[in-house]
Every structure is written in C-alpha cells, then in structure tokens.
Amino acid sequence: MGKETEFVKEIASKEKDFSQWYVDVVRKAELADYTPIKGCMVIKPYGYSLWENMQAGLDKRIKETGHQNAYFPLFIPESLLKREAEHVEGFAPEVAWVTQGGSQKLEERMAVRPTSEAIICSLYSKWVKSWRDLPILLNQWANIVRWEKVTRLFLRTTEFLWQEGHTVHRTAEEAEEETLKILFEVYQDFIEKELAIPVIIGRKTEKEKFAGALHTYTLEALMTDGKVLQAGTSHNLGQNFAKAFNIKYLDEDQQEKYVWQTSWGTTTRLIGALVMVHGDERGLKLPPRVAPIQVIIVPIMFDKTKKEVLEKAEEIKAILKTNFRVEIDARDEYTPGWKFNAWELKGVPLRLEIGPKDLSQGQVVLVRRDSGEKITVKEERLGETVEEWLDKIQENLRAKAKEFLEENIREVSDYNEFKVVIEEKKGLIKAYWCGKGDCEEKIKEETKASIRCIPFEPGENSGTGRCIYCGKESSTLVYFARAY
RNA sequence: CGGGGCGUAGCGCAGCUUGGUUAGCGCGCUUGGUUCGGGACCAAGAGGUCGGAGGUUCAAAUCCUCUCGCCCCGACCA
Incomplete structure (x- = not known):
C-alpha cells in the first residue's frame, strides 16, 4: 500500500485516524465546510448536488407510494409543542427558542422546529372531519434545528436538511401498513439501490424509540470503522398525537373516532454514511446513481x-x-x-x-x-x-458493503465475549435480550453498545436463548452496536 | 455539559519553555517561460489584526485572566 498512499497528501489515513479522515474527505472533496456559526455547516455546490440527486431518488419513491409534498411553518408556538407530553420531554433539551420579533418581546415564545409533528398535527385537526378526508399522505422537505452539544459535519449539526412524512389514517392497521411501506418500499429501496448501502432493519426498543411514538422502525447501516449509523426511521404514532391535538373524524358508523398516524424521516446525514461506507484511503467513492459527476x-x-x-x-x-x-x-x-x-x-x-x-x-x-x-x-x-x-461500479460498491456488513455481524451468547468483541472487532452483535430496559441500560453503560434494533425475521430465529446480560430465557434476538 | 488536545498567510506546520527591532518554512496563489498518459520544473513576486478581548511590561505570537471555535473521549441525539 505504501506507494498507493503516497498519492494522498491531503487527507489523514483512514486506517490510523478515521475521524480525521472523515473530516478531511468531507472538506477536501468539497462536500461541506465549517461556517462562523457554531455547529452549522455550509453544504458546498458539489455536496449539494449530491444531496439533490439523493432528494430526487427519495422524492420519486415518496410520490410513487402516493404522497404529496407540502410546506409547513418553521416556527412552532410553545403551547403546541407542549401538547404531547412525551414528545416535548424528548425534544426539550435541544429546542431553539425565538423570544423576540424586531424590538418586541413575543407574548408566547416559539420553537424553531426540531421536527414538525406539533405544527402539522395542529392543522390536521382542522382538516380532518370525516372518514372521507382520510388518509392524508404528506411529506415536506425542510430544515430542522436541534441544539446539539457536540456536532460533526453531516452526522450531527445544529441545523440540518431532511424530509419528514406525516400521514393520517382511519385504522390502526392502515397506519402500521404505511409505516412498513415507507420502511421497505421507500427507505430500504432507496438506500440499498441508489446509495449502495445495505441496511439492518427492525424495531427500536422503548428506550430508543421516537419521543411520542407507539413504536419506531429503523434502518441501520454499518460504517467501515465498525460503528453503525441510523439511516432512517419510520414511526407508528398510534393515537398519541391524535389525542393530544384532537384529530377526530366521524366514521361511517356515525361514531367519532381518533385517527391513527405515522411520521418518518431521512436526513443529510445519509451523505455522511455515503462517505463512511464507501470511502477509502484516497477519498470519496460515490455510487454512480447519485454521483454529481459520473x-x-x-x-x-x-x-x-x-x-x-x-x-x-x-x-x-x-x-x-x-x-x-x-x-x-x-x-x-x-x-x-x-x-x-x-x-x-x-x-x-x-x-x-x-x-x-x-x-x-x-x-x-x-x-x-x-x-x-x-x-x-x-x-x-x-x-x-x-x-x-457504471452499473458494475454501482453493484460492486453494494456488494463490497454487503460483504463487509455480513463479515461484521457476530452472534454472541456470553457477556464476557460480548465485551471483547465490541471492543476489539466492533461491528454488530446478535444476542438474546430479555426485554428489560435495565439490562439494555447496563449493557450500554458497560460497553457503550446500544440495541440498534429488534429484527423482523422471527421465522428463522424462532429459537430461544439466554439474555446476554441477566441470563433469563428469551426468544428475542437483537442487534447491538456502538453507534454514531 | 465533564476530561483531553489544538488555534500563527488559502492549507499543513515551526517559533512560545527562557518576552526583544523586519514572525519563518513547505504546499498553494500571481506573473513569465518550459511542460502535460498517475500529484512537472525554472525564475520573479504577492500574501499575516499570530482565533478574539482585557491585563502585566519600556517591549507580548511568547507571560496572566476571560472568551470564541474546531478535533478526540464520555453523557444526549437524526
């Protein structure tokens, strides 16, 4: 490799200093740069062009599955944000507040949206009257602000770009179906086919789910440093927001009922994933489908x-x-x-x-x-x-990433071995878990590894085993990993 | 927000311990010329509020205080 690396004078060694390598690649490839504003980056033309190609791929799939784009306000009055208790509690630490307009102090302060459930639900409660108004299937492309303490280019910035879908349904079944449709037909299809990134799919634990959701589904991607990155989430909101925002309709049977909702999102973070999954010592390696220049x-x-x-x-x-x-x-x-x-x-x-x-x-x-x-x-x-x-390159990138993912999933049944594997080999660990938050938390404290998801595939893993932490008999096999 | 590191020309760094006149080096940049199949070469140039503010001193990149930003490791998140 010696001679190979000599060509690369501008970026740190991926092998020796992954974090610095990541920053160097993002900046030297002109995807993004720092700005005078703490935690906020500029997406440069080359990076933005990449994002536009990604948007196009996602937008196409979002529309093909029956959704329309719309745009809701950037600001959310405090009273609205507070309606759903679990939701506000989850986001409170990272909300930016507007308290003044011009020289006038506002009577009610307004949040800069950390996500748009609150503002959108307040409108849905006006729009939904009859079962004939359902479903509502909307998506918005927007910027989001979350006051993060530690930021990293693309992976976690104070302001970021994303798409967020917000749908309203008549029945629980329909909402669940929507949540899964987005997960597989939109997100998995896009991320695997266009970005050439294989994903692990499953449900989040109670501890890891979206604040205010019934449950959250997730797509997890493995970076080449052995840490995983959440690539997208799809939430079944149940009736939590419907009740908080009073979204009701009169059904065919003349009964007034609360609606069932979903929300789902992917962000510019996917660009970070692209860098960390495919990049090498010489820099970026873009999948042809989304490359600004092919x-x-x-x-x-x-x-x-x-x-x-x-x-x-x-x-x-x-x-x-x-x-x-x-x-x-x-x-x-x-x-x-x-x-x-x-x-x-x-x-x-x-x-x-x-x-x-x-x-x-x-x-x-x-x-x-x-x-x-x-x-x-x-x-x-x-x-x-x-x-x-170009087709071959796309396929090769996907195959390489898939191979890497498979090589780095290890089934472990002994907690000591778990600790050794997570420390030395990293990657994903498949292990049984009793379902208790206590065990989940202890494992995270002791190993920095969290439960990334509970996979769907119960069929092939219908067996049972002992919880990796407490040893209790369990039939739940989950993925653990250190995550971004 | 806790622990550690860094901030000097566009980029990468030296100088700071032990204060001293004009702050250096490599790359890049400008001009002219020769070049071009895996980061070309020669010559002449331009470029600095030493992250910011305050202080100590005859004198501060260097010492002190505060502050801002970035990176790494933790707690929190997409």
Whole structure:
C-alpha cells in the first residue's frame, strides 16, 4: 500500500485516524465546510448536488407510494409543542427558542422546529372531519434545528436538511401498513439501490424509540470503522398525537373516532454514511446513481495535439451528456496526474482519458474509481460501455458493503465475549435480550453498545436463548452496536 | 455539559519553555517561460489584526485572566 498512499497528501489515513479522515474527505472533496456559526455547516455546490440527486431518488419513491409534498411553518408556538407530553420531554433539551420579533418581546415564545409533528398535527385537526378526508399522505422537505452539544459535519449539526412524512389514517392497521411501506418500499429501496448501502432493519426498543411514538422502525447501516449509523426511521404514532391535538373524524358508523398516524424521516446525514461506507484511503467513492459527476473527461494535452484532443473531448462529452452526468477537466494549470488524484478524492466513478494516441486509434481510456481497472474502448462502443461500467461500479460498491456488513455481524451468547468483541472487532452483535430496559441500560453503560434494533425475521430465529446480560430465557434476538 | 488536545498567510506546520527591532518554512496563489498518459520544473513576486478581548511590561505570537471555535473521549441525539 505504501506507494498507493503516497498519492494522498491531503487527507489523514483512514486506517490510523478515521475521524480525521472523515473530516478531511468531507472538506477536501468539497462536500461541506465549517461556517462562523457554531455547529452549522455550509453544504458546498458539489455536496449539494449530491444531496439533490439523493432528494430526487427519495422524492420519486415518496410520490410513487402516493404522497404529496407540502410546506409547513418553521416556527412552532410553545403551547403546541407542549401538547404531547412525551414528545416535548424528548425534544426539550435541544429546542431553539425565538423570544423576540424586531424590538418586541413575543407574548408566547416559539420553537424553531426540531421536527414538525406539533405544527402539522395542529392543522390536521382542522382538516380532518370525516372518514372521507382520510388518509392524508404528506411529506415536506425542510430544515430542522436541534441544539446539539457536540456536532460533526453531516452526522450531527445544529441545523440540518431532511424530509419528514406525516400521514393520517382511519385504522390502526392502515397506519402500521404505511409505516412498513415507507420502511421497505421507500427507505430500504432507496438506500440499498441508489446509495449502495445495505441496511439492518427492525424495531427500536422503548428506550430508543421516537419521543411520542407507539413504536419506531429503523434502518441501520454499518460504517467501515465498525460503528453503525441510523439511516432512517419510520414511526407508528398510534393515537398519541391524535389525542393530544384532537384529530377526530366521524366514521361511517356515525361514531367519532381518533385517527391513527405515522411520521418518518431521512436526513443529510445519509451523505455522511455515503462517505463512511464507501470511502477509502484516497477519498470519496460515490455510487454512480447519485454521483454529481459520473464521468470526468481528462484530456491529455500536448502542445501539438491539444486542439484536436480538446475538440474530440467536447464531442465525446456532447454524446455522453444525453445519458450521463459528464464534465471535462481542461484546466491548463494542472497535469493529468494531479487531476486523476483530485477527481478520485471527489469520488467520481469513471474517468475517461483521451490523448493523441487514443485519437489516432479511435479509442479512449476508461478507469474505474472503485477498482482502479483500466481499459481502452473504441469510440463507437463508448456509450454502452460507460453504461455497463457504471452499473458494475454501482453493484460492486453494494456488494463490497454487503460483504463487509455480513463479515461484521457476530452472534454472541456470553457477556464476557460480548465485551471483547465490541471492543476489539466492533461491528454488530446478535444476542438474546430479555426485554428489560435495565439490562439494555447496563449493557450500554458497560460497553457503550446500544440495541440498534429488534429484527423482523422471527421465522428463522424462532429459537430461544439466554439474555446476554441477566441470563433469563428469551426468544428475542437483537442487534447491538456502538453507534454514531 | 465533564476530561483531553489544538488555534500563527488559502492549507499543513515551526517559533512560545527562557518576552526583544523586519514572525519563518513547505504546499498553494500571481506573473513569465518550459511542460502535460498517475500529484512537472525554472525564475520573479504577492500574501499575516499570530482565533478574539482585557491585563502585566519600556517591549507580548511568547507571560496572566476571560472568551470564541474546531478535533478526540464520555453523557444526549437524526
């Protein structure tokens, strides 16, 4: 590896200092940077372009499953936020308050939304009268503010971007069905297919669920440092908010009933996941489906042939542009080698080199970011080859991540072994749990590992075992890990 | 919010212990020229409220107090 790493002068070693590597990649790849405001980052054009591609993939799925976008206010009056007791208690420590408008002190202070259940439910109570008004299936793309004590680029910032869905249903079954539909058809499908990140799916424990929800489903992704990141959540709110906000409808049977609700969200945090799942010593590695630039053309410009090479590069760009996101790096002041490294750091999936030798032979050179594999392609086969290779890269990234995930799930039945594994190997541990919050808490205190989720698959694990902590007989097998 | 570390040119750092005239180095940047298939080279230049505020002193990047920010490890979270 020695010689390989010599190329990377700008970022810390992923092997030796993962945290610093992460920060370096985010900044040097120009995804984001710090700002004069504590805990708030700027998402730079390259990073924002990535986010836009991610938004498009999510938005498409959200709409395909019958939802519409809307936009609700940034501010939430304190009285509304306080309606649902568990909810306000959960968010209280991290709410930012507006107490003054201009020179006037406000009669009632307003929260800058830490999430929008309260404001949206207050409107739903106005909108819902009859069973014919249901369901309501809305999503909003918005910014959120949570006054976090410790922040990290993309992973935890004071202000962040997300989408939050808020739905209202007639029956409990319908709400549960919605919660699961979002989990699988929207989130899992998007994260695995577009981001090439495999996820572990399941239900959160009481301790870990959303404040105010009946229960929370989650998608957990494993980062290459062995810690997991919650990639998305889908909550079945039951009737908690319906009762707090008085959302009732008159049913066909002439009975007045409370509605059943869900909410669900994913955030710009997914960008952090992308970095930490696929990145390597040389920087970012972006899945082609969401990469802002899928093909970067680097012309090899000798004095005598510069003009012809550039013309050909433009011609190729024009052809590829109909199907792919492609750019030319024709900057005079950098050598090809420098450009190769720079675009690798930025994670561009495919590099296309074209020089005088290629010109004379009607070919170009293609190089994969994920494997380093290099081939020459005849010009007439370029379009199909690029398409094929982008697909292969997407699939390879997914397969690599999947392999890493599977290698790092370990079933453990002895608590001492648990401690050793979590400390030395990290990753996910599958173990039986008695269901008591006490055991969950003790394990977290002693090992820093939390229960990430209770997986769905009871079928194949219908056996029983002993709680990893107290030894009590249990049929609940759960995933533990240290998390971001 | 507790423990630790850091803050000096765009980036990475030296100088601080033991205060002293003009604050250095590498990369980057500007100009000119030669280059270009894996981070090119030569020459000449530009660039600093030493994170901020206050204090000690004839004199502060250096000593003292306060403060802001970032990173790491904990408690909290998407």
